[in-house]
Amino acid sequence: MSERTTEAADSATPTPPVVRRVDARHRYEILVDGEHAGLTAYRDRDDQRVFFHTEIDDAHAGQGLAAVLVEQALTDVRGAGLRIVPVCPYVAKFLTKHQEFADITDPVTPEVLTWLDARLKR
Known part of the structure; x- marks a missing residue:
């Protein structure tokens, strides 16, 4: 088999993206072919x-x-027995379309925003 044929076969079956939680950096990362492709950041x-x-x-x-990343992150939150607070506009929009997470979603309140600002020192 030539190199060119091997490349074509590899591109026909792409590796699915991998989502991992990185607690030390307070985020979930998504990797495509082992390369960092994005993140969703959080604080507990x-x-x-x-x-x-x-x-x-x-x-x-x-x-x-982004949808793959957020869905897997929220599934991990459910598995950990935690609740979701969607300050991030993308996460909030995702939740409007994915009601399966409504039972573990809390509203964004002024208190949460003040707490987050203090945590992020902004």
Whole structure:
């Protein structure tokens, strides 16, 4: 088999993206072929995981990776017995379309925003 044929076969079966929680950096990261493609950042407040920022690198934009990232992050939150607070506009929008997380979602309140600002020193 020639090199060119091998490359074509590899591109026909792309590796699915991998989402991992990186507690030391307070975020979930999504990797595509082992390369960092984006993140959703959080801080924990009691039994709540407060999501405040989501981004996908330009090189990976338009591939639906943000939805994969956020869905797996929220599934992990459920598994950990925590609740979701969607300060991040993308996470909030995702939740309007994915009611399966409504039972573990708390509203964004002024108190949460003040707490988050203090945590992030902004």
